[in-house]
Amino acid sequence: MQHTRSPFRPIPDICKEVQEETRKHMNQLTKPTGSLGCLEELVIRLAGITGEKIPDVSRKAVVVMCGDHGVAREGVSAYPQEVTGLMIHNFVRGGAAVNVLARQANAEVHVVDVGSLLAEVPEGVINRKVRLGTDNFAERPAMSEEEATEAIRAGIEIVGQLRQKGVQLLAVGEMGIGNTTAGTAIAAALTGQPAAALTGTGTGIRQEGLQRKIRVIEQALEKHRLSAERPLDVLSKVGGLEIAGMVGCFIGAAQERIPAVMDGLISTAAALIAVKLDPKVLPYLFASHLSVEPGHRVLLDALGLEPLLHARMRLGEASGAALSFPIFDAAVAIAREMATFADLGLPDPE
């Protein structure tokens, strides 16, 4: 497959030597080889990313990218568009599910308005608004490639600033009424799977709405002549501003050597776009949970990643990613604190 050269800063390789050191260390711990499953894989991958044999990911942040969607006017969501703006206020007041889960995990929350319909961006929100919502992609492209690129750059810059502040682990999520339609259209365009197999009920639409949503996606795929080989075109034609912002977060995290935790369907669609733009993003990505949305499994398969949790969640706003943070802490603590066979006076199994 031919990949377009990324127009963004180069992404460093992961550190294979340190990763190997950590793998060896995990095999010296007092347990059967590989018996801690995902915890072992996690800490080995984190070591490769951070270049530290015992990685430090104690400073954690959650980024919630927010934007509104013209396609919501097609009646594809169970909730009105105003809920995006209301939830932005809720995020900065600390009352949303993600705020609770982030507090549990000792993580900070950063809320970014990349394209909501709010005329005034509330205090406490990072204002990187590219425009007031996207156009309805059932009628015309959601946005221009320039606008998508501006939102990507916002994500990259925000992650760069978080790195400066010492952030070591990043969850990337979103809020935007209508965005499961956009996320599913991206999934269909990038994986070639039929819309009917990928489309779910999002915030909870009924059967009639679901059929309408499938039709909207099918017609958009045809109308915009999308190709998996043109990820920026896909993003601008049927994506969203918060989705583009997340693409930037994933690219930025890889540039800064920060492990980046994906959330549900929409966050993972953004991650797949980032990987299509630059395959070197992939080793920096972690799958937190498996969303109820059927397209999510297909996207994770396309990335070749297994989720840590099967929690039957379908909220978005980085809630699943924040919920997975304590597993990262547990994995590092195992590497740091467990005794080795040598500590017990026994030979190494290797």
Ligand SMILES: O=C(O)c1ccc[n+]([C@@H]2O[C@H](COP(=O)([O-])O)[C@@H](O)[C@H]2O)c1
């Ligand atoms: O992350 C997911 O897999 C997910 C699944 C269903 C719904 N959501 C959230 O719900 C909103 C989009 O749902 P909808 O029905 O308006 O397309 C948006 O704010 C997402 O964060 C998110």
Ligand SMILES: Cc1cc2nc[nH]c2cc1C
């Ligand atoms: C209330 C509400 C909260 C959300 N958080 C993320 N997506 C959401 C969608 C709705 C409708």
